Amino acid sequence: MCAATVGAGLTAGRGRFLNTLSGRFLILTVAFVMLAEVLIFVPSIARYRADFLMNRLEKAQIASLAQLAAADMVSPDLEKELLANAEVYNVVLRRDEVRQLVLSSPIPRPIAATYDLREAGPWQLIRDSFACLFDHRDNIIRVIGNPVQKAGLLIEITMDEAPLRAAMFDYGGRILILSALISAVTALLLFLAVQRLIVVPIRRVSQHMAAYAEAPEDARRVIAPMAQVEELREAEEAMRRMQQQLTGSLRQKERLAQLGGAVAKISHDLRNILTTAQLFADRMESSADPAVARSAPKLVASISRAVALCESTLTFGKAEESAPVLRPLALAELAEEVAEAEGLAEGNAVSCLIEVPPDLRITADSEQLYRVLSNLIRNARQAIEATGNPGTIEVSAGEDADEFWIRVGDSGPGLPEKARDHLFEAFQGGARKGGTGLGLAIAAELIRGHGGRLDLARSDAEGTEFLIRLPKDGKVAG
Template structure:
C-alpha cells in the first residue's frame, strides 16, 4: 500500500460512526414510539367501542337489529364490545359465547415498561389467529369498556409504522451524518490532513525553509499544534544545517589532520634539542613545551569526522592540583602579564584524583575564557583585572572555582553556555572551549556550572571523590 494512504480514512470513519450513533439514537427513540403507537391504536378502538355502547343504550329495549350490530362491530373492528354502566353489563357480540382470547391488555394502569414489553412481543412473536381482550377507561357514566379484537390488524399497523420510522430514521441519519461530516471535515479533518501533508513534505526535505508550515490564525488546539509544529520545524531545520556544517567542517579537519600531526611530531623532535641548551629559562620551559606538543599530537589522532574530539576514558591518578593550575597559568603567560593579576589559591596539600591531561585542558579553557574577557573589558569598575582559582575538599568531593572580576556572562549566552557553536561568550567565538571542558568534566563523573555572582563570572567544577571500594 502506498505510504500515506489507509484503507479507511479519518473522514470515512467519522461518517460511519456518525451514522451508527444516529441510528442507535433512533433505535432508543423507536421503542417508546412504537409502544405509544400501539397504545393510541388500541385507545382509538376503545373510543369507537364507547360510541357503539352509547348507540346501544339509546336503542329501544337496548337492542339493535342484528345487521346494525354487525355494522357497529365492523366499524370498531372488534368481535365483541362490553361495557359496565350503572352496575349493569352491556354486551354487543355476534357470537353467543365470548371467544377465547390469547391475552388481556388493560390500558387503565399499564406502566411504560409493560407497554414496551408487550409492543416488542407483538412484533417478534409469530402471528396467531386468537383474539385479544382490551380493557380501557370509559367515558360518561360507564365504569369501563372492553373489546375483543384480532391481533393481526394491530401487528400489521405496527409493522407499517416501524417501516415508516425506519425510513425516516435513515433519512435523518444520512442528513445528520452528512452535515456532521462536512462540519468536521471543515473544522478538524481538513486541517489535520494539511498538517500530515506538511509533515511528510518536511520529512522529504527538512533543510528547505519553504517546507516549514505557515500557521493559521486559529485560536483552538489545531492552531496551537500548527504553531508548535512551525517552531519545531524551524528548530530542527536549524539543527540540521548546523550538523551539516559540522560534517563539512569535520571532513576538512580530517583531511588536514594527517599533515598537522606530522608537523607537530616534527616540532616535538626539534623541541627535544632545547633540553641541551644552556639558557636556564628555555631549559625550564622545554619539558612543558614537549609535553604540550605530545598532547596536541594525541588530540589530532583522536579527531573525528565531525570536527570535534571523541574523548577517551579518563586515566585517573592522584596529582597536585596547585601545580597543574600553575602550569596552565604559565602556558597563558599570566606571571608576565602586567595587565592582569592572577591568584592561585589552591592549597598545596590538595590532591585531586583525575586525568592530568584532560584536567589541564579543562583548566586551560576556563582560564583562557577569563583572560579573554578581562583583556576585552577589563575589571569591574575600572579595578585591576583579576583571575582567581580556588579549590577545596567538601563532603568527599573536589570543588574547583575559576573566577574573575570581568563583565560576566551575557544573559543570552547562559541558556546554551556549554553547547558547541551556540554558547560563545565572546564576539566571533565558537563556544568550543566551554563545550570541551563540560564534556571532559562529565567523563570524570563530575559537573560544571556557572555560579551566580554579582561581579564577573564564576565557573564551578565538582569532581567526585574516591568510591568506598577505593576506586
C-alpha cells in the same frame, strides 16, 4: 483465478478504507444515528399501540352510545354491525357505578390478557408493545380505558390482538425504513463534512511532512497554514515553526561542518609548524644561559600542549578523543601550574586563589585534566578582564566517600542567559562574546571520558562557578 484476485483486491480496499479516519467516522456515524433511531423507535411503537387501542375504545364508545340512545330500535343485526365497525366483540360501559354490558357477541376464544390504559406508565407500555410484537398467537385481549368527554367512569372492550400486531409491524417497518434513510443521508453529509474540514487538511499536512522530509533544507517546502478549523490551523502553525527551526538548524550545521573542515586544515598545518618549533625548543635546554635553560622546559611544555590541542581539534569532529590514562597526581601542583601558565601571579589585576589540600591526590589523566582546568581558568580570567575591574579566581577541591570534586569559580559578571542554554555544545555555547564554545564542549567531553561530570554550579551577578566530579573507582566511560 481473476475473479478471486479481484475479490481479494476489493476486500483489501475495504480493509484499508475501514482503517482510515473517514471510514471509521462513517461507521461510527451510522452506528450512532441508528442508535438514536432505535431510542426514538421504542417509545414511538409503544405510543402507536396505545393510540391504536384508544381509537378502538372511542369507536366502541360511539357504538355503545348509539345503543343506549335507541335501545328499542337497535336490532340484533344492527348490534352486530356496530360491533363489526368498532372491531370488537363486547363493549362494557360503566356509568353511575353501574357496570352495563352494552354490546356483546360470542367470543371465539378465552381472554388471554387484560390491559388497563388508565394507569399504564411508559415502561409498561413499552413492555406490553414488545410482548405483542413477539407473541404470534391469535389472542383475545380485554382493554380498559377512560371514556372520552367524561361519558362514564370506564369503558371496557374485548378484541382480537392480531390486527393490532399487524398494524404495529406495518408502522414499525415504515419507521425503520425512514430511519435507515435518515441514517444514510446523515452519515453521508457528515462524511462529506469531515472529509472537507478534517480529513483533507490532515492529508495535506501529511503530504507536506513527506515533501519536507525529502529536502528539509529547502525553505520553500515549509508548510503554509491554511486550515479553517482552529485546532488544525494551530497544528499547522506549530509544524511551520518546527520546520523553520529545523531548516535553520540544518543550515547552521552545514556551515559549522564547513567551518570545522577549515579548522581541521588549519590545525593540521599549525601542528606541523609547532612540531618544528618544538625541535628548536628542545635544543634550547642545552643553552649555557641559565635563564634560557630555566625557561626552556616551560616553553617545551607549552608547545607540546599546543600540539596536543591541534590534534584534539582534528579528532573532535571525528569523536576520536583518546581514552584517559589514569594515574594518581597532586592536584594542587597541577592547579598552580595552570595558574602560572595563565599569568595569574600575585599582584596582577586578576589573581588566582588555590585552596586545594597539598596532600590531595586524585586519579585522572594529568594532560586532559590540565586542559580542562586551563579552559575554565582562562574563561574566568577573560570574563573578569572584560569588565576592566580587578577580580579573583578560586580553585578548590575535596573528596567524599565516592568521588573527588573540583570547584572553579570567579568574581566575574556571570554568563549570559543565551550562553547557559547551550553551554557545553560545540560552536553553540560560547561563554564570552566571539567565543566558539569548543573549549567547554571539549572539557565536558574529557570529564565524561573519566566517568565524571562537568556542571555549571551557578552563574549570577556575583560570578560563575563550575563543578567537576570525578569518580574514585577508577572506571572510565567506554
